[in-house]
Amino acid sequence: MPLENGAPVGGSRWLPLVAILIAATVIVLMAYACTSSAGQAANQEAEPAATHSENDPDRVTFVAVGDNLPEVAISEQADAAAGEAGDGRYDFRPLFAPIRPYVAQADLAYMNQETHLGGDDIGPQGYPSFNVPDAMADAVVDAGFDFVASASNHSYDWGLYGALDHSCDVWSKQPVAFAGTARSQEEADTLAIVERDGIRFALLDYTYGLNGFERSDVPPYAVNFIDEDRIRTDVARAKEQADVVMVAMHWGTENQTEPDADQLKYAQLLADLDADVILGSHPHVIGPLTWIANSNGSGHRTLCAYSLGNFTSHHDAPHMINDLGGMLACDFVKADDGSIGIENVSWTPLVMHEQEGAFAVYALKDYTPALASAHNVLSEEDDPIGWMKQTSADVVNSLGDSFPIDAGL
Template identity: 25%
Template sequence: MKKFFVLLIIVSLILGGIYLEFNNLFEYKEASGGLEEEINDKDIDIFEPHKEPSTKTISILGVGDIMFHMPQIASAKLDDRTYDFNPPFKYVKKYIEEADISMANFETVTAGNAGGFSGFPRFNSPTETVYALKETGFDILSTANNHCLDGGKNGIISTIENIEDNGLKNIGTYKDDNKVLLIEEVGEIKIGFLSYTLGTNGLDSLLTSDELEYMVDRVDDEKKIKKDIDTLKDAQVDLILAYIHWGTEYQNQSNSYQEKLGKKMVEWGVNIILGSHPHVVQRSEIIQHDGKDNYIIYSMGNFYSNQRYETIGNPYTEDSVMVKFIIEKNLDNNDTIIRDVVYMPTWIYRYVEDNQIKYSILPIGPSGAVPIEFSAELPDKIIERIKKSYADTMNTLNESELN
């Protein structure tokens, strides 16, 4: 009899548990609008909750022509042997430093002082020029331009070595035939860099034909340009940027050759083209290709030079623009885009201090605003020139918004 009652109690407990579980399940079904509906609702994934795409963002900053005419070299001289070229870059340094990659067109050579330093027509600058650019925050210098052969073969080699000795990298000229295209990876974004020049001021004969072929990248060799682009694409870079030394000097309008070549290069795979050589600011434009926005600025003007209204009668040679790109990569699908383009116009201020010519590259804000150190000291006529420079630069640039 005892065994019967024990068995009866156990069965009762089991049946009671089943009832409670069923009752709880029924109540949950009623409260949630139906158990089957909850499970079969495809809009809700309880195993893989929704997450935002993972992205990486970096910035790239480019500036135009950097030249060192003799008045600039004289203004930087400390004694018979040393120079300090840092002061002219004081007020733009923070913008250049804060970008992940900053670039410029180095339109001179550093071939040594055996024959003396010189400005136009054949440049040769002190090695301290490159040191100052490193201290300012630049990372890459484009050396393919019409002055790259001003010091002959030795000038190309010594300039590249000076750039490397200062911890910078160059694009567009090479010491030997072992050409390796520059690829930099920042924040999981791989960028390929190219540079080409329209010519070398008739100094081709300073190199043999073979040396000219491998030491200087030129725009007239479109097969080589396309091959270089394909090489970078094969390396699976996320973005291709090219400095192109082209156009007509002192002309505010881009010419048909620039526009045709620029569009070809975008179709071949280049995403950003930064123009130099005209020494004045020329327009920019957005070109869509393969569903993406690509960018060309035909000329960024003179970032640092002695060309100005007082010296050559052209006020536009005092104007320039720093162009900053915000690059974004979606790590989930490896899609990389130009998310934004930011312009910062600049103006080269030449003045006399302690009976010596001095230079400062001034960043210009809206309405001609300049660094506070200068705002209360500049003569009215200089303030008007700065305001005009800002207006001219911003009116020239095509400020189309990226899609």
């Protein structure tokens, strides 16, 4: 029926019918609103919050986590989650389910993939030479990660069997920017860059060395090693192509929370090159978070996380501190003059829940005493949650900073 000025054309004989239709429509809409509100309330915890950039186009929210280091037991859990055990299918999504809302709500998210995705011929392998099924990449993407670093001391585990090339093949087919290892010199020379809301982010990635191999044992393009000349060249090139330069460094001393001499040396080098963020991994424990000033007087400051700790792991001889990781969060904000600042820096402690068949990563503020009592290691401690809160605060701000620690009450 044609409308004119918002009212039906055709006379008063239609008015009773129109009134009935309007009343019915109102009732249906009210019922839908009630149902929709109830559904939203029921799913509030699982649904990621709206990103800041939706309301502020000049602000990009960012999170970063440490080493994704799944042992065989975690792959076995993924095998069981995907169907019949031993059928060659894996589902790692339950491993990340508790932490997914925090990752997915960020505009940009980073993690360090310490192990190869080397293919089914090798199969799941643990220490000392790791391998994880290809399905890990699907779970990483599903969790919301955008940047994946891969240069580590395990970068050539099974490398002689084609694992490095296979791993690069897998990641190249995913919607992530991948850095640290490469199949060719051309690939190694291509910067990992992601753009969000008009801000371009570059990721560089380096490791101190390889287990069981010298640098001369591997193709020169295959793994990025920490080298001052290369770092200088790469940072300068990245600054030409991106607004923000983030550098992943696989460095430090295992099980030591304090930065060692090499970490201090290269952190200052990166600060003097005006890199914006340093994302440390390898010690398998958390380290300090701090600002490092450019010593040449440029006024630039670099945000440095010396170690983000383990993201996922299952150590043969675990200690409580190995199951304590961290999530760095901050905002990148573009000023009117085009410069980029870093705001709202915070640290969220993470817990690697180690329980056969129930391995998962939790934010400490979501971790309950009931979960702790079922943990392979924490269950033996008097107050593991309190210890993790205090240790996070003590280590993260041990260099004199006062970053907020989001560990709950």
